[in-house]
Amino acid sequence: MRFYRLLMVVLLVMGYGLGQAQVINFSMDEEATGKNTPEGWNEVQLPQNLPTFTETNTFNITNYGASTESADNTSAIQAALNAAYSAGGGMVVIPAGEWLSNTIQVGSKTVLHLCAGATLKWLSYDNRSHTDGNNFIIHKGTPTDVVIEGEGNTSIIDGQGAPWWEHYKDSGVKRGAMIRFGNGNRFLFRNFRIQNAPGANLTVGQSGRGAHTTVHDIEIKNPSSTASTPSHNTDGIPIWTQYVNIYNCMIDTGDDNVVTDSEAQYVHVWNCDFKAGHGASFGSYTVNMHHIIYENLTFDGTDCGFRLKSNRDRSGDVHDIIFRNCTMNNVEAPISMTAWYDDTPDLTSPAQAKIATTPEFHNILIQNVTASGYTGTKNGNDKKYNGIQIAGRPESYVYDVTFDNVQISHRNGVRLFFCKDIKFINGCTFTWERGNKTAKATDTDMSAVIEHEHEASYTWNKEPSGIGAIHADNTSEYTTYTLQGVRVSNPTKGIYIQNGKIIIIK
Numbered sequence: 332m333r334f335y336r337l338l339m340v341v342l343l344v345m346g347y348g349l350g351q352a353q354v355i356n357f358s359m360d361e362e363a364t365g366k367n368t369p370e371g372w373n374e375v376q377l378p379q380n381l382p383t384f385t386e387t388n389t390f391n392i393t394n395y396g397a398s399t400e401s402a403d404n405t406s407a408i409q410a411a412l413n414a415a416y417s418a419g420g421g422m423v424v425i426p427a428g429e430w431l432s433n434t435i436q437v438g439s440k441t442v443l444h445l446c447a448g449a450t451l452k453w454l455s456y457d458n459r460s461h462t463d464g465n466n467f468i469i470h471k472g473t474p475t476d477v478v479i480e481g482e483g484n485t486s487i488i489d490g491q492g493a494p495w496w497e498h499y500k501d502s503g504v505k506r507g508a509m510i511r512f513g514n515g516n517r518f519l520f521r522n523f524r525i526q527n528a529p530g531a532n533l534t535v536g537q538s539g540r541g542a543h544t545t546v547h548d549i550e551i552k553n554p555s556s557t558a559s560t561p562s563h564n565t566d567g568i569p570i571w572t573q574y575v576n577i578y579n580c581m582i583d584t585g586d587d588n589v590v591t592d593s594e595a596q597y598v599h600v601w602n603c604d605f606k607a608g609h610g611a612s613f614g615s616y617t618v619n620m621h622h623i624i625y626e627n628l629t630f631d632g633t634d635c636g637f638r639l640k641s642n643r644d645r646s647g648d649v650h651d652i653i654f655r656n657c658t659m660n661n662v663e664a665p666i667s668m669t670a671w672y673d674d675t676p677d678l679t680s681p682a683q684a685k686i687a688t689t690p691e692f693h694n695i696l697i698q699n700v701t702a703s704g705y706t707g708t709k710n711g712n713d714k715k716y717n718g719i720q721i722a723g724r725p726e727s728y729v730y731d732v733t734f735d736n737v738q739i740s741h742r743n744g745v746r747l748f749f750c751k752d753i754k755f756i757n758g759c760t761f762t763w764e765r766g767n768k769t770a771k772a773t774d775t776d777m778s779a780v781i782e783h784e785h786e787a788s789y790t791w792n793k794e795p796s797g798i799g800a801i802h803a804d805n806t807s808e809y810t811t812y813t814l815q816g817v818r819v820s821n822p823t824k825g826i827y828i829q830n831g832k833i834i835i836i837k
Contacts, residue, residue, distance in 0.1 A: 353389070354384055355422060357384050357442060365547065369599060371835055372597050373597065375545055376516065378475075378478055378517045378519050379517060381440055381476055382419065382420040382421065388420065388421035389422045389424060390412075390415050390421055390423050392423065392425055392426075394411070395408070395411045399429055399430060403454060405432045405433040415440075415442075416438035416439065420439070420440030420476075423441065423444065424444050424446065425443070425451055426449060428448070430450065430451050431453075432451060432452070433467075435468055436471035438471035438472065439471075439477065441474075441477055442477075445482070445487070446482055448485050451489070452489040453491055455491050455494070456495055456498075461498070461504050461505070462505055466507040466508045466509070466510070467490065467507065467508070468510045468511075469512065470541070473514045474512075474515040477517070478520075480519070481521075482522060482523075485524075487523065488509055488523060489526050489527050490525075491527055492506075492527040492529040492562060492565070493560060495529035496585075506530035507530055508532065509528045511531075512534075513538070513540055513541045513571075516541075516543045520546045521545075522549075526552045527553060528551075528553055528562070532551050532565060533546065533551070537571050539594035539619075541571075542574050543575075544572070544574070545577075546568060546580065547580065548579045550580070552584070555583075555584070555585055556607075558607075561585055564585070566584070566587045566590055567582035567584045568582070569587070569589075569590050570591045570592065570598055571595060572594055573594065573596040574598075575595070577598075577600045578600070578601050578602045579602050579603065580603045580604075581606070582608060583606035584607060586609055587608060587610065588612070589603070589605075589611055589612065589625070590613065590614070591614075592613075592614060592615075592617065592620070594619050595623060596621055597623075600623075600625045605633050606631055607632060608633055610633050611630075611637055611657075612640070613639040613641075613649070613652070614640045614646070614672065615672040616646075617645065617690065618688070621649065621650045622835070623653070624653045625653070626653070626655045626656045627656045628657045630657065631661065633662050634663050634664065636665040636667075636702060637657075639667070639668040639669070640668075640672040642672040643690060646670070646688055646691070647688060650695075650824070651694050651835055653695075654695075654700065655698035655700065657699075657700045658702075659700070661707075662702055663707055663715070663716050664715045664716055665700075665719065665739055666697060666719040667720050668722065668732075669714075670727065670749075675712075675714050676713050683724075684726070689724070689726065689727050692723065693729065693730045693731045695731070696732075697734050700738070701739070702740065702741065705741050707742065709742075710742075710765070711742075711743030716743055718740075719739065719746070721747050721750045721753065722746070725749055728751050728786075732752070733756065734755045734756070736756075736758055741763070744763040744780045745761060745763075745780050746782055747784040748784070748786065749787070751787070752788065755792055756793070758772040758792065759791070763780040774791065824836050
């Protein structure tokens with residue numbers, strides 16, 4: 332009898348007791364206050380209608396046969412997830428230890444919880460198909476109200492990506508994302524670490540589906556694309572849908588840190604640290620992309636800062652973009668906008684007919700940004716490594732771009748191609764270190780720091796100050812102006828100034 336009681340105690344501690352699992356403390360109380368919704372935008376919806384978690388609807392994967400000694404726990408983990416789904420919602424617990432698995436599907440009203448010290452590890456390159464392109468953690472059907480969470484950066488999802496990086500250019504090799512939810516609504520990802528991703532890390536949405544997603548306190552770590560063992564195309568958080576909040580994340584990876592792509596709308600990214608990577612990016616697929624704010628970001632050794640990129644076969648109308656309150660240190664290309672992605676701008680090219688996928692970049696605000704400390708030796712060219720580059724196309728200029736209180740010091744200068752109504756206001760400065768020249772706020776123009784320009788027009792510190800908060804009221808009694816100071820009687824969608832404040836009209 333004494334042995335039996337002792338055995339019951341051990342089983343309970345391990346989560347086996349009577350088929351029940353230890354209940355994990357779960358709360359959504361802080362999520363609502365963390366939304367930080369820009370004025371005039373609809374709120375990102377959080378998971379809702381989740382059940383109260385008890386022993387009855389908490390499912391420890393070990394109860395379904397998962398073992399740290401197993402070479403493949405896919406069926407056991409999936410069985411626990413299926414049990415949570417069949418119960419009308421539940422929590423699946425991955426305890427401390429290392430758990431190997433292949434693709435798993437998460438259904439509605441499910442919380443997948445990684446305990447401290449838990450590592451969920453994708454099967455190795457040698458034990459997976461190289462051509463199926465499957466992702467690791469995906470949606471089951473069209474789910475709603477899903478949470479994937481951990482207990483900090485010792486709760487790890489590991490992709491064992493190194494062999495995949497070596498073969499990333501091999502024909503037929505398809506790597507897949509670590510997490511991808513391309514259908515459904517109301518997803519929350521919080522408090523864990525993703526590392527060694529074969530391809531993308533946490534992909535949000537697909538073709539405009541998979542909306543209303545919140546990501547916070549996620550750490551993403553992969554080698555840079557220039558490391559001795561580089562990772563390739565390991566985008567941190569790619570976004571292909573609407574209504575997304577991302578905050579308090581650290582991303583150190585081999586491609587874009589955060590990137591919005593086609594159908595990305597009403598995306599707000601703030602309070603993140605970017606290390607290695609290609610920056611706060613847009614594209615290269617930029618169909619139907621608008622209303623995106625990156626703010627309060629730090630960049631340290633990142634390849635790019637603000638990076639808008641596309642080409643005439645994959646774009647369209649791109650507008651209402653804000654990048655503000657950001658600090659960059661040792662960034663190769665602080666501000667880059669190009670409609671010639673993967674090409675060098677051809678300054679002799681005649682204008683082509685505009686088509687549905689021709690890039691049209693406009694109504695962009697870059698505000699309160701500093702960049703300095705670039706220690707590389709790469710010279711400026713027509714593709715990258717410039718302090719500022721704006722490159723539209725002869726048939727579709729980049730226009731209505733405002734630099735407000737932007738201070739850049741960089742080895743290389745400024746390049747402006749096929750753009751107009753570019754405005755520098757409120758004391759912007761630019762230092763071209765290699766040319767030993769500075770455009771000061773008191774100068775009449777910035778010609779001293781322009782390395783190359785073609786079919787471009789700009790104004791330099793000629794507009795009054797007083798730009799304030801974002802609003803979205805197009806019925807105001809105040810007169811409406813464009814960012815270039817032109818009065819507008821009937822403003823349509825875009826960024827304007829009313830009563831000294833920026834407004835966004837949808």
